[in-house]
Amino acid sequence: MTELPTALRSAGRVLVAVVGLIVIGSACTGSTPHVARPSVRSATPGAAGGGDVLFPALGNGGYDVSHYALDLDYVPETNHLKGTATITARATQGLSRFNLDLAGLTVRTVVVNGVGAHFTLKKNELTLTPKRPIRSGRTFKAVVEYGGTPKMFEGSDGSIEGWIETDDGSTALGQPSGSMTWFPGNHHPSDKATYDITVSVPKDEDGDPYDVVSNGKLVKEEDRDNRVSRRWHAKEPMASYLANVSVGYFEIHKGWTSDDLPVYVAIDPDEAEAAEDAKDLEPEVIDWAIENFGPYPFSTVGAIIDHLPGLDYALETQTKPYFYEAPEETLLVHELAHQWFGNSVTPRAWKDMWLNEGLATYAEWLWQEDQEGKPAQKTFEEYYDGTHPDSGGIWSFPPADPPSGARVSDAPVYGRGAMVMHKVRETVGDDTFYDILHTWTNRYRHRNADTQKFIALCEEKTGKDLSEVFETWLFNAKKPVST
Structure with missing residues (x-):
């Protein structure tokens, strides 16, 4: 497969799944104020789709998830997955029934608040009808037992997401919809939750154990007879598309940053030599980013450097970004x-992806400026005049207004998104620009935010109307006549 430019191989690569046996599912809504305690009789179905402009079917309405406890049993040789998902959520309306997104697996049982519930699974919509309606504002638990052979989606450009088999195991990549292939949930970035992910895997035919890597901190390890089990705890809220489980043979490298953050890097042996520099560089990059963007937002940092030649993008999976080869x-x-921009501060809707990708791409420019002596202005000019290798197609639509979900990872979201950041920096000056970045990552830490909130923050920090800058570079599809 032809390798994509660096920016398009990066974390925000959003895929449009081929609709075959699997059809992309539903959407999520934010919480609504609790005004009055309704009677059970006022309960209504939660929405099977929250109306995201670009992905209207992703997620579900009527509740907010606070925690996922996923207990998975996986057999690499047969690619068979068995799971129990315990989902803790709060009803944001009286619920007579509600939906979860799940694709390609079979549901065995469903229990809501300790009582068996009626359920149907059609396309990607798992509809749960509890014995008694759930009152608005009430915290409830839904337990779903499920299993089967997890699927992957293939996009129109040949890129893949979902549960992906590797040469020695598997990995799960979820942007935008792939997480529904391995656990039921409210799969929209506006509903973030904490996670406990436990994975049990039999040893291989030679009796050798597989490694199991996931988000957050490794809190429990078991190696008994012919099985290994690993439990990972992600204590900070995470959008479901950032959840990952990688099973295979890895060399595990542990260390610390200068701020005493634990570092956990898993490297496929086939990439060990090529990845040596990346392993050593990661703590340095984190220290640099803390200075520029504010305190690191999570309790652990790391990476998964796999060997998956069929993939052509990396993904910013929370606390441990996933790379298909040495990056x-x-x-x-x-x-x-992205751990700051996208993971901690997460877009409220998919059309706000330019905030993720524009800021992460601009971080590359800033790194080159600081470490290599190449001014960000020079990179900006290369994008403007089309001489930069990643500048193709950047004027095809405004970064903040992708025409469809199929285009949400195209060049304007990355390159022109970074150009917007550079024009803001140029307009407000370095001191105010970095103040904006630090305030953005602090004010919306572990929360959702959108384009209007970013513009409002920029104007708050400057006391100026910056509408001309954003109209010219963010919202206008045409190339400005001059820089």
């Missing part, structure tokens, strides 16, 4: 910058 320096910077 180039700027790609490592890009994915680690």
